[in-house]
Amino acid sequence: xxxxxxxxxxxxxxxxxxxxxxxxxxxxxxxxxxxxxxxxxxxxxxxxxxxxxxxxxxxxxxxxxxxxxxxxxxxxxxxxxxxxxxxxxxxxxxxxxxxxxxxxxxxxxxxxxxxxxxxxxxxxxxxxxxxxxxxxxxxxxxxxxxxxxxxxxxxxxxxxxxxxxxxxxxxxxxxxxxxxxxxxxxxxxxxxxxxxxxxxxxxxxxxxxxxxxxxxxxxxxxxxxxxxxxxxxxxxxxxxxxxxxxxxxxxxxxxxxxxxxxxx
Amino acid sequence: xxxxxxxxxxxxxxxxxxxxxxxxxxxxxxxxxxxxxxxxxxxxxxxxxxxxxxxxxxxxxxxxxxxxxxxxxxxxxxxxxxxxxxxxxxxxxxxxxxxxxxxxxxxxxxxxxxxxxxxxxxxxxxxxxxxxxxxxxxxxxxxxxxxxxxxxxxxxxxxxxxxxxxxxxxxxxxxxxxxxxxxxxxxxxxxxxxxxxxxxxxxxxxxxxxxxxxxxxxxxxxxxxxxxxxxxxxxxxxxxxxxxxxxxxxxxxxxxxxxxxxxxxxxxxxxxxxxxxxxxxxxxxx
Amino acid sequence: xxxxxxxxxxxxxxxxxxxxxxxxxxxxxxxxxxxxxxxxxxxxxxxxxxxxxxxxxxxxxxxxxxxxxxxxxxxxxxxxxxxxxxxxxxxxxxxxxxxxxxxxxxxxxxxxxxxxxxxxxxxxxxxxxxxxxxxxxxxxxxxxxxxxxxxxxxxxxxxxxxxxxxxxxxxxxxxxxxxxxxxxxxxxxxxxxxxxxxxxxxxxxxxxxxxxxxxxxxxxxxxxxxxxxxxxxxxxxxxxxxxxxxxxxxxxxxxxxxxxxxxxxxxxxxxxxxxxxx
Numbered sequence: 001x002x003x004x005x006x007x008x009x010x011x012x013x014x015x016x017x018x019x020x021x022x023x024x025x026x027x028x029x030x031x032x033x034x035x036x037x038x039x040x041x042x043x044x045x046x047x048x049x050x051x052x053x054x055x056x057x058x059x060x061x062x063x064x065x066x067x068x069x070x071x072x073x074x075x076x077x078x079x080x081x082x083x084x085x086x087x088x089x090x091x092x093x094x095x096x097x098x099x100x101x102x103x104x105x106x107x108x109x110x111x112x113x114x115x116x117x118x119x120x121x122x123x124x125x126x127x128x129x130x131x132x133x134x135x136x137x138x139x140x141x142x143x144x145x146x147x148x149x150x151x152x153x154x155x156x157x158x159x160x161x162x163x164x165x166x167x168x169x170x171x172x173x174x175x176x177x178x179x180x181x182x183x184x185x186x187x188x189x190x191x192x193x194x195x196x197x198x199x200x201x202x203x204x205x206x207x208x209x210x211x212x213x214x215x216x217x218x219x220x221x222x223x224x225x226x227x228x229x230x231x232x233x234x235x236x237x238x239x240x241x242x243x244x245x246x247x248x249x250x251x252x253x254x255x256x257x258x259x260x261x262x263x264x
Numbered sequence: 265x266x267x268x269x270x271x272x273x274x275x276x277x278x279x280x281x282x283x284x285x286x287x288x289x290x291x292x293x294x295x296x297x298x299x300x301x302x303x304x305x306x307x308x309x310x311x312x313x314x315x316x317x318x319x320x321x322x323x324x325x326x327x328x329x330x331x332x333x334x335x336x337x338x339x340x341x342x343x344x345x346x347x348x349x350x351x352x353x354x355x356x357x358x359x360x361x362x363x364x365x366x367x368x369x370x371x372x373x374x375x376x377x378x379x380x381x382x383x384x385x386x387x388x389x390x391x392x393x394x395x396x397x398x399x400x401x402x403x404x405x406x407x408x409x410x411x412x413x414x415x416x417x418x419x420x421x422x423x424x425x426x427x428x429x430x431x432x433x434x435x436x437x438x439x440x441x442x443x444x445x446x447x448x449x450x451x452x453x454x455x456x457x458x459x460x461x462x463x464x465x466x467x468x469x470x471x472x473x474x475x476x477x478x479x480x481x482x483x484x485x486x487x488x489x490x491x492x493x494x495x496x497x498x499x500x501x502x503x504x505x506x507x508x509x510x511x512x513x514x515x516x517x518x519x520x521x522x523x524x525x526x527x528x529x530x531x532x533x534x535x536x537x538x539x540x541x542x543x544x545x546x547x548x549x550x
Numbered sequence: 551x552x553x554x555x556x557x558x559x560x561x562x563x564x565x566x567x568x569x570x571x572x573x574x575x576x577x578x579x580x581x582x583x584x585x586x587x588x589x590x591x592x593x594x595x596x597x598x599x600x601x602x603x604x605x606x607x608x609x610x611x612x613x614x615x616x617x618x619x620x621x622x623x624x625x626x627x628x629x630x631x632x633x634x635x636x637x638x639x640x641x642x643x644x645x646x647x648x649x650x651x652x653x654x655x656x657x658x659x660x661x662x663x664x665x666x667x668x669x670x671x672x673x674x675x676x677x678x679x680x681x682x683x684x685x686x687x688x689x690x691x692x693x694x695x696x697x698x699x700x701x702x703x704x705x706x707x708x709x710x711x712x713x714x715x716x717x718x719x720x721x722x723x724x725x726x727x728x729x730x731x732x733x734x735x736x737x738x739x740x741x742x743x744x745x746x747x748x749x750x751x752x753x754x755x756x757x758x759x760x761x762x763x764x765x766x767x768x769x770x771x772x773x774x775x776x777x778x779x780x781x782x783x784x785x786x787x788x789x790x791x792x793x794x795x796x797x798x799x800x801x802x803x804x805x806x807x808x809x810x811x812x813x814x815x816x817x818x819x820x821x822x823x824x825x826x827x828x
Contacts, residue, residue, distance in 0.1 A: 133651055165651045168693040173358075179320050180359040183351040184421060185343045185375025202371070205361035209407065217646035224607060224639040225660040225707065226631055232665045236658035236672065306696060306726045412595070438642070438723045440595050440753040441794040467726040507728040512756075512797045516819050523827040534797055538804040541826065545810075 009131050014058040015244060016129040021138030023245040027252040028126050034256045035119055043264035044114050050255065051122055058129055068124030069117070076113055083109030132164045137239055140230075154230030162218070170211060177206050265332070266429070266461060267294040267317055267349075272326035274312055286312040288485045289326070294463065296428075299455050301472035301493070302465040304482030305507035310465050311354075313482070314431045317463070318342075318349040347376050350427035354434040356418030360406040365391075365417050368406050372425040390420030393454065395446075412443050423454075429461035430454070436471055448475065473497070473511045473532035481508070494530030513537045520544075555715055555747050556583035556606060556637075561615035563601055563770075575601040577770035578615070585714065586745040588738075590758035590778075593767030594792030599751045602767070603719045606749065607637040620714065635664060638708030642720040644700030645692075653679070653695070653703055654688045660711045678710040682736050698729025702736055709740065715747040716740060722754065734760075755782070755796035759817050766791060783814040798822055 011017075016024075038044060055065070089104030130138075136157040143153025178188065181202040188199055258264075269292050276284040287309045294300055304310040315321040316328050319335055319342040328335040330345065350372075353359065362368035369387045378386060391398050394416035401409075406417055415435075422430060432451070436444045452475055455462045464472055472479065472493065479496045481489035483506035489496055497503070497510040500518065510518075517529040517537065527544045531537045558581040564572040575598045583589060591599045604610040605617055608624040620636050622629040641647050650656040657675045666674070679685045682702040692700060701721055708716065718737065722730040734757065740746045750757065758764050764781045766774040768791045774781060782788075784803040788795050795803070798819055802812045816822050 133655060161651060162649060165649065165692065168691070169645055172693070176353060177359055179315065180351075180353045180356065181371075182320060183318060183346050183353070184372040184425070185346055186371075187343065187375070202359075202361050206359050209361075210358055214646050217641065217643060218649065220609060221639075221641055221647040221704075222649060222659075224609060224634060224641075225711065226634050226663040227659075228631070228663070233662050234665050234668055234671065235662055236655060236668065236675070238668050305728055438720075441755070442594060442792060445794070507726065509727055512819060513801070516798070516801075516822060519819065519823040520826060523823065525827065534801050534804060537797075537801050538808065541801075541805060542808050542810075 010060060010064060010128050011131070012058065012060065012129065014060075014129065015248075016054060016058050016125070018244065019129075019248055020239055020241050020245040021130050021134040022141050022239060023241065023249050024126050024130055025135075025138045025142060027248060028123065030252045030256050031122050032119060034259050035115055035122075037256070037259050038115075038264060040264050041111070041114070043259060044111075044118060046264065047118060047255075047259075051118065051125065055121075055125060058125065060128055064128060065121075065124065068128065069120055072116065072120050076116055079116060080109045080113045083112060133161065136160045136164075137235070137237070141239060154233070158230075166211075166214070170207070173210060174203065174207050177210075178203050265293055266296040266330070268327075268329040269293070269313070269316070270327040270329065272313070272316060272328065273324050274309075274316070274321060275324045278324065285485050290485075290487045291326075292480055292487060292490065294461065297459060297461055299462045299475055299477045300464065301476030301479040302463060302482065303467060303469070303472065303479055303508060305467050307484075308482040308506070309485040310482045311433055312485075314351065314433060314463060314465055317431060318346045318351050320346075320351070343375065347372065347425040348427055349429045349431065350422040350425055351431040352419060352422050352433065352435060354437050355415075356435075357411060357414035359418060360414055363405060364403050365396075365406055365409075366402040368417060369420045369424050372421055376425065386424040386426065387420075389426075390422075390424035391417075393423050393458075394420045394450065396420065412439070415439075427460065429463065431463040431465065433465045434467070435464070436466070436468060444471075451475065467508060469497075469509055469511045470532075473514065481506075483507075493532070498529070552584040552586055554582045555585045555620055556581070556749075557616075557618040558582070558605075559616045561605060561612045561617060563598075563605060563610060563612050565601075575770055576605065576612070579770070579772060580615075581765070581772065583715075583747060583749065585747055586741070588741045588748045588760070588762045589750065590761035590764045591749060591751045591767065592753065592755065592758050592764060592793065593773075596769075597767040597792070598770040599767050600719055601770075603639065603717050603749065603751055606715075606717050607639050608633045609639075635711055636713055637715045637717055638711055638713035640701065640704050640708060640716065640718045640721050642723050644697050644704060644724060647704045647707070648692045648700060651691060652688070653684060653690050653692060656692065656703060657707045657710050660707055664711060674710045674712075678706040681709060681740075682706045683732075696729060697725045698732040701725065701729065701733045705733070705736055705740075709746070713746065715749065717749045717751075719751045720753065721750075722752070722757070755794060758782075759796065766793070768792065778817055779815040782817060785814075 035047065038047060084101050084105045085099055087105035087108045088102050091103040092100050093103065093106065094101040139160065140153050140157035143151050143156065147153055182188070186199065186202050188196070188203070191199065269290055272287055272290040274287040276286055290313060302310045302314060312321065316323060319340065322336060333340065360368050362371065366387055369390045370383055373383055373386045387402065388398050391401060396413065396416055406414060409417065436447060439447065448471060451462060454460050464476060466472055476493055479491065479493055480487055481496060488506065489499065489502065497514045500510050500515065503510055511532055513531055513534065514529060517527055517531045517540070521527050521529055525544055528540050531540055558579060561576055561579045562574070563576040564574050566572050591602065593599045601610065605612060605624070608630045611625055617624040619633045622632050624633055648656050649659050654675055657678055658671055661671045661674055679688060682705055684699060684702055684706060687695065687699065692703065695703065716737070722733050725733065737748060737750065738760065741748045750761065752758060759778045759782065761778060764776065764778050765772055766781060773791050774786050782795060782799040784799065799817055802816045802822060806812050812825060816825060
């Protein structure tokens with residue numbers, strides 16, 4: 001369990017690593033919009049090449065890349081199969097009893113799948129090169145203008161940081177509770193899905209209770225260190241946009257504009 | 265022979281950057297009815313060791329034999345084993361989850377298939393041993409109890425399984441001195457009257473000095489010393505080097521001895537120390 | 551003549567329980583703590599020591615009575631932040647005080663809250679980590695630290711704020727011997743070298759032996775107060791107060807009962823050995 005790289009982040013020194021997290025978050029948004037505007041396979045090819053080049057610049061090992069895709073692999077496969085089998089239109093390629101695989105199905109299936117893969121790939125690249133703290137900082141900054149509308153940007157960022165800090169701790173505790181209950185004969189393995197869900201109670205209840213207790217104690221400790229929300233807080237590291245960031249943002253915006261104008 | 269550990273090695277997350285060699289080539293025996301102390305600082309491997317004794321962890325290499333049966337070669341009923349060799353983790357109050365104390369103490373035996381009349385008897389038995397009145401406590405929510413009471417409920421939950429052996433992983437952690445004294449007295453009674461084999465894991469020398477018959481000392485995943493407490497505490501420097509110490513009174517007697525007085529050093533209680541010091545002065549040997 | 555840093559007058563505090571009943575935790579307590587003192591606060595469970603600790607930095611406000619920290623009253627809401635920068639607090643559970651994802655960021659937390667300039671934050675962090683011996687771990691994730699290291703991190707996070715006083719609520723209860731020693735050494739050096747006032751709550755009697763003054767609490771009141779030699783020399787029945795006497799003073803007392811004349815100030819092993827072997 002401990003081998004989970006927090007948020008898939010891998011430290012490094014590439015261009016993408018050094019980019020300001022705010023710019024990365026905004027760029028991600030822009031690129032995702034671009035993906036949904038693209039209408040042709042050619043568009044995906046161009047987009048894909050761009051992403052590929054960026055990926056090469058990060059000098060990250062391939063296997064982390066694929067590991068990032070693993071969670072969505074199932075969804076991608078299901079999307080593909082559903083479209084192949086149930087989307088009708090155009091020439092029929094395969095007939096197998098009541099099921100048919102038709103041209104539209106293949107086209108749409110491939111199209112949707114490719115979009116999904118590129119979406120996940122782009123996101124993974126950002127998460128691989130951005131530390132959780134940087135993420136939280138970026139989000140806090142970007143949400144600041146919305147404070148007037150009641151969006152608690154600082155608090156959200158604080159919650160993210162604390163959650164990230166406690167994930168390994170809670171996982172260790174969960175493991176300990178699991179073993180403690182197994183030592184009393186609890187069984188977390190056998191049984192159907194309903195049985196197993198019920199058997200999780202001796203694990204989840206103590207874990208939740210413990211998490212609440214921790215939160216309580218942590219809140220007191222934070223207050224003791226003069227925490228009172230986001231007002232008047234300074235930061236250890238101030239986010240600073242540099243030329244690199246402006247180029248990046250410009251490039252990405254240009255891509256979106258290009259895609260819209262050419263209708264690719 | 266009750267429990268035998270043969271060349272046990274355990275590695276966490278082998279082959280990853282997070283690899284930890286928790287135990288390396290550990291061999292030891294435990295006889296039925298013994299009171300064993302497993303001592304070492306945090307990270308020495310003592311917790312990892314005891315989790316092998318009831319099958320919670322599987323050796324990376326090496327064997328665990330319980331009453332002449334290799335734990336992992338045959339089709340051992342691990343759940344049944346865990347009711348015979350019961351393990352109480354550190355801060356056991358954090359494992360309570362049921363709506364009532366009764367239900368929580370009954371959890372262990374219920375998992376063994378016990379129900380009805382016998383189940384109630386076992387819960388009474390468990391609560392009696394930890395000195396919690398059945399009528400006062402059995403219908404209360406475990407979450408409404410004090411920390412000390414919760415810990416006793418957790419202990420009762422182990423005893424209700426009628427174990428032949430109990431493994432206690434740092435049971436006195438964070439306990440205030442008075443509660444500690446009561447707890448140790450209860451464990452002593454359990455060992456002597458209840459004839460339970462006790463394996464007491466701790467880094468607190470004062471806890472096991474008076475109670476343990478034999479000690480296993482761990483450092484960096486290896487068994488570095490074993491023997492009776494009096495022998496083990498002769499090696500003060502070794503123990504200090506691995507993050508442990510010796511009981512205060514034993515240290516005192518050793519220091520007096522080093523100054524040339526003829527005096528016993530296998531002393532762990534204030535009463536014994538007093539007696540021995542008076543005796544030594546009376547005999548006037550310098 | 552040292553100045554008074556913490557001034558408590560007739561302080562009473564009640565907890566309100568779920569059934570709306572009140573539980574008196576501190577009863578009409580008065581106390582003055584001088585700058586630079588090392589105070590050990592001992593007492594059985596429920597004696598009010600943790601409550602008292604939390605009253606000192608305005609985490610709790612007394613029902614009756616007044617508490618002044620360096621002239622600031624805890625009752626005044628606007629003063630609370632001034633009070634908390636002067637009285638830093640370290641808690642029992644090492645994990646549940648650490649907020650950030652790296653050691654450095656966590657030490658920065660308090661400074662960020664105080665609005666310290668970014669340029670100064672890094673410098674203070676380096677200082678604090680040096681002070682507690684954790685400089686090599688600045689970029690580490692906290693869950694990789696040992697218990698003793700986590701507590702030292704908590705201490706670093708507090709001293710970076712440059713408090714005048716450090717209140718520690720059973721800081722070593724969850725640590726192994728090595729961790730305990732690390733933390734105790736750190737606390738003592740803060741007190742001796744930087745003249746930081748220390749209020750150390752503990753149930754380990756041995757830790758109280760090192761203090762300038764020992765305060766024994768019982769049922770919300772101060773039952774006894776004085777130098778360690780006075781408190782542990784047998785003149786006070788600690789047993790009646792729900793406490794255990796540490797082994798060496800207890801042994802000294804037993805030997806006295808057997809006719810040996812052992813000086814009343816004997817508290818530690820080496821002193822007793824010297825006396826018995828002279």
